[in-house]
Amino acid sequence: MTTEHFLITGGTGKTGRRLVDRLRQLGQKVRVGSRSAQPAFDWNQPNNWSDVLEGIDKVYITYQPDLAVPGAKEAITELVKQAKNANVRKLVLLSGKGEREAELCEEIVISSGIDYTIVRASWFNQNFSENFLLEPILEGVVALPQAHVKIPFVDADDIADVAVEVLLNDQHNGEIYELTGSQLFTFKDAIDTIAKAAKRDITFVPVSLEEYSNAMRAMQLPEDFVWLIDYLFEVVLGNPNNSIVTHDIEKVLGRAPRTFRNFAEEVAKTGLWDKVEA
Numbered sequence: 001m002t003t004e005h006f007l008i009t010g011g012t013g014k015t016g017r018r019l020v021d022r023l024r025q026l027g028q029k030v031r032v033g034s035r036s037a038q039p040a041f042d043w044n045q046p047n048n049w050s051d052v053l054e055g056i057d058k059v060y061i062t063y064q065p066d067l068a069v070p071g072a073k074e075a076i077t078e079l080v081k082q083a084k085n086a087n088v089r090k091l092v093l094l095s096g097k098g099e100r101e102a103e104l105c106e107e108i109v110i111s112s113g114i115d116y117t118i119v120r121a122s123w124f125n126q127n128f129s130e131n132f133l134l135e136p137i138l139e140g141v142v143a144l145p146q147a148h149v150k151i152p153f154v155d156a157d158d159i160a161d162v163a164v165e166v167l168l169n170d171q172h173n174g175e176i177y178e179l180t181g182s183q184l185f186t187f188k189d190a191i192d193t194i195a196k197a198a199k200r201d202i203t204f205v206p207v208s209l210e211e212y213s214n215a216m217r218a219m220q221l222p223e224d225f226v227w228l229i230d231y232l233f234e235v236v237l238g239n240p241n242n243s244i245v246t247h248d249i250e251k252v253l254g255r256a257p258r259t260f261r262n263f264a265e266e267v268a269k270t271g272l273w274d275k276v277e278a
Contacts, residue, residue: 009033018160147206152180
């Protein structure tokens with residue numbers, strides 16, 4: 001295997017850190033793209049991106065907090081421009097399945113003249129263990145809108161495995177892959193599966209999007225965070241195409257995706273979801 005130099009933006013995030021670990025285990029040279037790294041990578045500081053891109057062959061792009069937010073398109077445009085100036089040979093963009101704003105960012109990568117692969121992902125399993133749904137699970141009551149929607153949750157480990165494959169192998173150049181799990185779950189299904197795995201009583205409460213937004217504001221969460229969560233629930237989950245199971249993980253990796261039940265059982269064994277004692 002040829003040794004190459006990779007820049008992993010969001011290199012300490014859910015998919016990024018998994019990708020960093022996998023590439024390093026394969027003996028590849030990896031530069032972590034984060035504000036705490038040296039040289040530092042900050043989406044709001046494009047002036048030093050040329051330093052971060054120096055000597056890099058391939059870049060994994062994951063934009064925080066989401067490609068839907070204002071400013072994402074401009075940031076992706078600038079990164080692609082600087083990557084081209086740095087003679088980067090390939091870009092892999094982690095995109096959102098069923099997000100029009102994300103597709104606009106995809107077009108920037110596709111039209112860059114650099115080899116690329118687009119990886120579109122459904123909602124992560126890890127939203128229940130590494131993100132905003134962890135706290136209500138610990139408290140034993142999870143209230144969410146869009147309770148009727150069926151979601152093919154996908155695992156961050158599967159995304160990372162796909163990202164490694166498409167970064168290392170040119171046969172995936174020019175492809176767009178849509179990654180989902182193999183089953184459709186409502187939020188109640190997911191919470192019930194977690195409760196069973198954790199051997200706990202966890203109540204799911206369906207609420208309206210307005211009620212959920214008001215609750216976030218009552219918690220004095222930042223307005224931009226409230227906007228993003230509203231967008232993800234209303235626009236992304238409201239898109240019927242996002243309730244379709246795909247088989248691109250099998251296509252790329254030659255194996256089935258990790259099931260939500262398996263995810264829940266493995267996390268439960270760590271004690272992460274154990275009941276919070278008052």
